[in-house]
Amino acid sequence: MSPTSGIILSLLLFSSACFSLQTKDLPRGNISPKIVGGVEVNPQFKYPWMTGLFYGGTSANRQFCGATVIDSTHIMTAAHCTLGTPKDDVKAQVHRHDISKTPSSENGQVRDVIHMIVHPHYDTEWVNNDIAIWTLDSPLTSVTPVTLDTTGNYASSGTTVRTMGWGTTTEGGNPSTKLLQVDLKVISNTQCQFDYSFNANITGQMLCAGTSTGGKDSCQGDSDKFSLYFLNFI
Amino acid sequence: MIVNGDTSPVQVGIVSFGAGCGDRDYPGIYSRVSEFGDFIAAALADSIHLFSFLFLFLNNNDNKIKQLIIVLASNVKMEVHVMTLLILTNVVVWMVGLEIFVKVPFFFQQINKINNKINISSQSIIKSWIHSY
Numbered sequence: 564m565s566p567t568s569g570i571i572l573s574l575l576l577f578s579s580a581c582f583s584l585q586t587k588d589l590p591r592g593n594i595s596p597k598i599v600g601g602v603e604v605n606p607q608f609k610y611p612w613m614t615g616l617f618y619g620g621t622s623a624n625r626q627f628c629g630a631t632v633i634d635s636t637h638i639m640t641a642a643h644c645t646l647g648t649p650k651d652d653v654k655a656q657v658h659r660h661d662i663s664k665t666p667s668s669e670n671g672q673v674r675d676v677i678h679m680i681v682h683p684h685y686d687t688e689w690v691n692n693d694i695a696i697w698t699l700d701s702p703l704t705s706v707t708p709v710t711l712d713t714t715g716n717y718a719s720s721g722t723t724v725r726t727m728g729w730g731t732t733t734e735g736g737n738p739s740t741k742l743l744q745v746d747l748k749v750i751s752n753t754q755c756q757f758d759y760s761f762n763a764n765i766t767g768q769m770l771c772a773g774t775s776t777g778g779k780d781s782c783q784g785d786s787d788k789f790s791l792y793f794l795n796f797i
Numbered sequence: 798m799i800v801n802g803d804t805s806p807v808q809v810g811i812v813s814f815g816a817g818c819g820d821r822d823y824p825g826i827y828s829r830v831s832e833f834g835d836f837i838a839a840a841l842a843d844s845i846h847l848f849s850f851l852f853l854f855l856n857n858n859d860n861k862i863k864q865l866i867i868v869l870a871s872n873v874k875m876e877v878h879v880m881t882l883l884i885l886t887n888v889v890v891w892m893v894g895l896e897i898f899v900k901v902p903f904f905f906q907q908i909n910k911i912n913n914k915i916n917i918s919s920q921s922i923i924k925s926w927i928h929s930y
Binding site for chain 1: 799801807809811812813823824825826827828830832833836837840841
């Protein structure tokens, strides 16, 4: 191959890189499910694979999403946490509980992100295949990866499930600095599609969960109710 | 989102989206982890930075060095990244234009031979990717 063709190849590579780096719009509508109730995870660090994703340059103190450790160099999160997020501005923090403290005071592990792999069929309009895997710059030490459901047998409707994160605990309030958990029940996709009607397309790649009581518990303006907005839970 | 939170947690979901507050109770919607086994396996798989090794391969005339590149390429960890694959197709299209595409299938053939040993076929990743577009 001649040097000239090498240069042409490099230019082609560069142009395609620029094209593919264009960020996409976030999903339309409000992407924050709301959940009633929420308690602090006890004991602390009970879920060693729980990861907080932070942005904000070198200080990286703004938590915006959750993730789980799936092996020593990979974490799994939602695709919507990835798009529009420059990887140079993001840090993954493992072994965290109270994020108002410094990572070192909790023996937290902080890593840079070197790759973000978004599901190739991620659909920004209907938010289908909302999954991404990020690669960390160096392996985590002494971390237990989460066990993943590979069979589909774990999430039948009516099953109690638990979700964790540093979300908002009161309407319009500040996000919790401590890791919270809340228990929910899996709702069948049929029921979920019925609930959402034409506002969402509930595919087989989706799983719905809510409070067992249903009703109008956690709406905005329900000032006597305790509501939890899950923008950044896992 | 996990089941058996107090005993042996298994992750079943990833928080995705949900309607804001309306006059009805909308459940939260999660990605169903069990549906993404293939994606997760592909993303974690040992593979290669195909395009960079392809570049090296095509720039070397010494057969011994080519062999070495193939061996190296098969053992380096790669992320199955959409961008990388996008670049790869551009390279292939460009090579067809320059009539040196004969070398490309040969490269993949060699890579596949070695990749089969480490339990991954780059061809299958590429095939599934091409299928998706």
